[in-house]
Amino acid sequence: MTGEVSRQTVITVKKRRPLETLLYAVILVVSIGVVGLTAFLIVYILIQGIPAISVKFLTTAENPILKTVGIFPSIVNTLYMVLFTLLISVPLGVGGAIYLNEYAKNRRLVGAIEFATETLSGIPSILYGVFGYVFFCVLLRLNVSLIAGVLTLSIMVLPILMRTTQETLKAVPQSYREGALGMGATKWHLIRTILLPCSLKGILTGVILSIGRMVSESAALLLVAGGSAMYMPRGNLFEQMSHSGSTLSVELYRYAMSRGDNKTAFGIAAILIIIVIALNLLTRFLAGRLNR
Amino acid sequence: MSETQSIIAVRKGKSGVERTMNLLFLLCGLTAVVCVVFMTLYMVVAGGPIIAKVGFFDFVFGRTWNPENSQFGIFPMIVSSIAATGGAVLIALPCGVLVAVFLAKLAPDRIAAALRALIDLLAGIPSVVYGLLGAILLVPLIFNLQTALRLPTSGNLLAAMLILVIMILPTIISVSETAIRAVPKEYEDAALALGSTRLQSIFKVSIPAAKSGIVAGIVLGTGRAIGEAMAVIMVAGNAAIMPTLLGPVRLLTTSIPIEWAYSSGTHRDALYGIGLALFVMIMAINTIFRKTLKKGGAFDDG
Amino acid sequence: MKGNTEIQKLRTEDLHLYYGDVHALKGINMDVHSRCITALIGPSGCGKSTFLKTLNRMNDTIPSVKITGxxxxxxxxxxxxxxxxxxxxxxxxxxxxxxxxxxxxxxDNIAYGPRVHGQKRRHELDEIVERSLTSAAIWDEVKDRLKKPALGLSGGQQQRLCIARCLATQPEILLMDEPTSALDPISTSKIEELIYDLKKEYSIVIVTHNMQQAARVSDYTAFFLLGELIEYDTTNAIFSSPKVQQTENYITGRFG
Structure with missing residues (x-):
């Protein structure tokens, strides 16, 4: 009988552990809170912003005399900015990643390039603005212009493109390289026919992330590309790029801060959120799975 | 065997294309280095003179910022930046780690995936949109508090902090989650086998083991918070005075865009000086980040 | 050595290879005979694969490698x-x-090599593809799906495809680095048959850690140990009467 008493049984009544339960509750509450807040914010922006969006809103410029608002110029500016920045940064970023992954043999050089890339990705956008202004606008005499914005953005997204490309290049099996080199392919041939096609998806992911960054950017562009977007785009592309102009994000700031026109600001915010969601879905689609 | 081919090159050395491409790729790789060198150089060239003119001590520790009277003390901004960032990290860290634990250990896979997607989205929202939300939703709430306490209503440090919390949460969550997931399952199994509960094993074993990863998340979040400008401008009230929780503040970052448009001459130089101060702070944080990452790497190898 | 009656294709003279500080190949002197199969055997890490890769300079891609001889x-x-x-x-x-x-x-896999070396004409590529796949004994299996992805083939088929891809550049020597170690027994025997057929036209050097395979297919066998060429002779001689004790130990399974 005494033996029976001292033996532990695993089927005891569940021990109450108040601390444990509390901790579970806290984790759950915080998680639901964060997620709920995110969902709320996104829905709130859409509800506040979508009523402001109309065909006229999207296709005209602001008219102070008629007191109408329109964001067509900043849509065009944003598109130009994205397009030209990609034209500069994609070759540089992809090329740099190829150099690091396929050519570089000197460890110190690799270290220097990787250090530089990390540093660039850690610098806040307002400092890109200051540098871009001092260097591109003043020193290179580009003035406050879209082209100065393009050059500044190109440096900002360079680390994103380099990192994503490098990651996909690393994922290309070494045996493909051996196979091609073993048949007498030159390095450039190997890159052209195998490595680039294999890493296309990853490069596209980098491009999409970069577009997200450019569309979101405001601080740097406010300084180097300027604020006003009142005028309709000029016919001449070169002329358009050499003038100042605001992208959607900068325009949002302008409406909210200097005008206190929150309705328009939310309209732009809703458009930005829709773009962000679209880009996000696109990267997920590219990753080949809608749910991770 | 007469048809055997010679392996001696027709032309000497590597082909022209090969060499050109090699050079081109090298130049692409060097772009980043050149950019960093130029940025450092021009931040110093632009920001150095005003600091030399005012004097390092008076610039960094001066308590009055009054460009019209040529008073360029940025101490209030430095303190405000540190306060806003520090406060934001202090709030975001526990929340972030708890959410990371939930995602990595407790939530069912499909739910975790959906939540992660939502949090990713949070990371992609432009700062101006956060600023707008803060100005419309958060600041009025704090007005009530200020009124109740008979303080003047204005944008304030608390609002700036809370906006920054939301902005750095995705970073802290995702970095911490990755770190917690990287802890070998055997560690937790060992703890479970010794009779600890699920949560005990997570908090006593997994989180300490993921410490360096979580620290990396903190540093990354700190970097992001200290560099944020636009969202903060829209909620912070922007007076260049020493910070109080419910009073208006101006950070290093926000001073630049606020005064940019109407500054010139020495005043503009002073803004460059602020830029340089911020640049130095960011570089210091990045260096710490790299060091913690290296330590983290040592753990991962082990 | 008996090989004098046959035409020598390839010879190494006092070949040393270093990976940084590690001395991986120590003064290898060896002849490879034309239209013969030469097997390289030895325990893993003995340098046989490294040696193979020196023959077409595949070690060039590794930065720390230094080669003399x-x-x-x-x-x-x-x-x-x-x-x-x-x-x-x-x-x-x-x-x-x-x-x-x-x-x-x-x-495209088969045409890769010819394209690398400048062959662009469709008609000739078609011909090369058919000839190479036929030589690699896989034509009948794939002729109806030449445009399908190569990764859809089975492991054994993939390896024969890789052999075909190699033949498409019209090589004179084939180096094979344990070509069957990742395959099932049936695929392995198909590849072995193929290798045996190929020696009519090609000189083949094959690394294997399967001694039965070496005995089955090769004319000559070289035994490597710790970066040294311990013994090199006709396969018959190596397997029936090795001259060096270490070779015998390895072949009889006392180590490795």
Whole structure:
């Protein structure tokens, strides 16, 4: 009988552990809170912003005399900015990643390039603005212009493109390289026919992330590309790029801060959120799975 | 065997294309280095003179910022930046780690995936949109508090902090989650086998083991918070005075865009000086980040 | 050695290889005979794969490698001045341990080599593809799906495809680095048959750690141990009456 008493049984009544339960509750509450807040914010922006969006809103410029608002110029500016920045940064970023992954043999050089890339990705956008202004606008005499914005953005997204490309290049099996080199392919041939096609998806992911960054950017562009977007785009592309102009994000700031026109600001915010969601879905689609 | 081919090159050395491409790729790789060198150089060239003119001590520790009277003390901004960032990290860290634990250990896979997607989205929202939300939703709430306490209503440090919390949460969550997931399952199994509960094993074993990863998340979040400008401008009230929780503040970052448009001459130089101060702070944080990452790497190898 | 009656294709003279501080090959002197199969055997880490890769300079891609000595191919030093590595590798083809078809169609895999070396004409490429696949004994299995991805083939088929891909550049020597180690027994025997057929036209050097395989297919066998060439002779001689004790120990399974 005494033996029976001292033996532990695993089927005891569940021990109450108040601390444990509390901790579970806290984790759950915080998680639901964060997620709920995110969902709320996104829905709130859409509800506040979508009523402001109309065909006229999207296709005209602001008219102070008629007191109408329109964001067509900043849509065009944003598109130009994205397009030209990609034209500069994609070759540089992809090329740099190829150099690091396929050519570089000197460890110190690799270290220097990787250090530089990390540093660039850690610098806040307002400092890109200051540098871009001092260097591109003043020193290179580009003035406050879209082209100065393009050059500044190109440096900002360079680390994103380099990192994503490098990651996909690393994922290309070494045996493909051996196979091609073993048949007498030159390095450039190997890159052209195998490595680039294999890493296309990853490069596209980098491009999409970069577009997200450019569309979101405001601080740097406010300084180097300027604020006003009142005028309709000029016919001449070169002329358009050499003038100042605001992208959607900068325009949002302008409406909210200097005008206190929150309705328009939310309209732009809703458009930005829709773009962000679209880009996000696109990267997920590219990753080949809608749910991770 | 007469048809055997010679392996001696027709032309000497590597082909022209090969060499050109090699050079081109090298130049692409060097772009980043050149950019960093130029940025450092021009931040110093632009920001150095005003600091030399005012004097390092008076610039960094001066308590009055009054460009019209040529008073360029940025101490209030430095303190405000540190306060806003520090406060934001202090709030975001526990929340972030708890959410990371939930995602990595407790939530069912499909739910975790959906939540992660939502949090990713949070990371992609432009700062101006956060600023707008803060100005419309958060600041009025704090007005009530200020009124109740008979303080003047204005944008304030608390609002700036809370906006920054939301902005750095995705970073802290995702970095911490990755770190917690990287802890070998055997560690937790060992703890479970010794009779600890699920949560005990997570908090006593997994989180300490993921410490360096979580620290990396903190540093990354700190970097992001200290560099944020636009969202903060829209909620912070922007007076260049020493910070109080419910009073208006101006950070290093926000001073630049606020005064940019109407500054010139020495005043503009002073803004460059602020830029340089911020640049130095960011570089210091990045260096710490790299060091913690290296330590983290040592753990991962082990 | 008995090989004097046959034509010598490739010879190494006092070949040393260092990985940084590690001395991985120690003064290898060896002849490879034309239209014969030479097997390299030895325990893993003995340097046999490393040796194989020196023959078409595949070690060039590893930064820390240093090589001294000579590899003479048809009277020309592989490590000499003015050697065009791409031509060398066209002449000395290589098949790898695990099948490594490129992520493209079967046709494009085979045409890859000829295209590298400048062949663009569709008609001739078609011909090369058919000839190579036929030589690699896989034509009948894939002729109806040349445009399908090569990665859809089975492991054994992939390896024969890789052999075909190698043949398409019209090499004179084939280097095979444990070509069957990743395959099932049936695929292995198919590949072995193929290798045996190929020696009519090609000189083949094959690394294997399967001694039965060496005994089955090769004419000559070289035994490597700790970076040294311990014994090299006809396969018959090595397996029936090895002269060195270490060779006998290895063959009888006392270590490795």
């Amino acid at each position: 000579k590899v003479i191919l048809d009277g020309e030093d592989v490590y000499g001045k003015n050697v065009d590595v791409t031509v060398l590798r066209k002449k000395v083809g290589m098949v790898f341990q695990s099948p490594n078809p490129f992520p493209m169609s079967i046709y």
